[in-house]
Amino acid sequence: MDVLWAPWRMAYVGGPAGAGCIFCAALAGDARGRLVVCTTRDTVVMLNRYPYASGHLLVAPRRHTADLAGLAADEYADLAETLRRAAATLEHELRPQGMNLGMNLGAAAGAGVADHLHWHVVPRWIGDTNFMTTVAEARVMPQHLLDTYDRLRPAFERLDART
Numbered sequence: 832m833d834v835l836w837a838p839w840r841m842a843y844v845g846g847p848a849g850a851g852c853i854f855c856a857a858l859a860g861d862a863r864g865r866l867v868v869c870t871t872r873d874t875v876v877m878l879n880r881y882p883y884a885s886g887h888l889l890v891a892p893r894r895h896t897a898d899l900a901g902l903a904a905d906e907y908a909d910l911a912e913t914l915r916r917a918a919a920t921l922e923h924e925l926r927p928q929g930m931n932l933g934m935n936l937g938a939a940a941g942a943g944v945a946d947h948l949h950w951h952v953v954p955r956w957i958g959d960t961n962f963m964t965t966v967a968e969a970r971v972m973p974q975h976l977l978d979t980y981d982r983l984r985p986a987f988e989r990l991d992a993r994t
């Protein structure tokens with residue numbers, strides 16, 4: 832593994848072994864400590880602790896489920912609307928040149944957390960992978976996670992307030 836810039840990994844390595852679900856744990860804990868930027872009625876938005884790019888968000892239903900088709904209509908509507916607004920907020924705050932939005936359903940599809948479905952929203956800049964290797968865990972991170980959190984949180988407070 833070739834981690835180019837990831838100071839938060841020390842806390843991870845030194846912390847307790849990960850157990851349970853990161854999304855459910857995030858909803859139960861301190862928002863900043865868990866990197867939760869926004870919660871709506873049915874949806875939680877958090878920074879990915881192991882991001883592919885600065886501002887990499889995860890958008891998940893609050894309910895612990897891996898079953899996309901099994902979401903209630905209003906639950907899915909809230910998820911989709913929050914995804915739309917999360918992408919718009921990143922666009923406004925970070926001014927990326929592009930964005931990847933994707934959902935990996937199941938471990939076979941590459942889901943890191945397969946039991947709790949979630950969207951990835953990854954802002955992209957031309958050249959942002961110039962120094963990345965093909966090693967899966969190599970990351971280039973120009974900005975610390977909490978700096979990103981503090982930058983995005985005020986913008987996302989407007990999403991919190993909408994419900």
Ligand SMILES: [Zn+2]
Nearest residue numbers: 852855895947
């Ligand atoms: Zn969960």
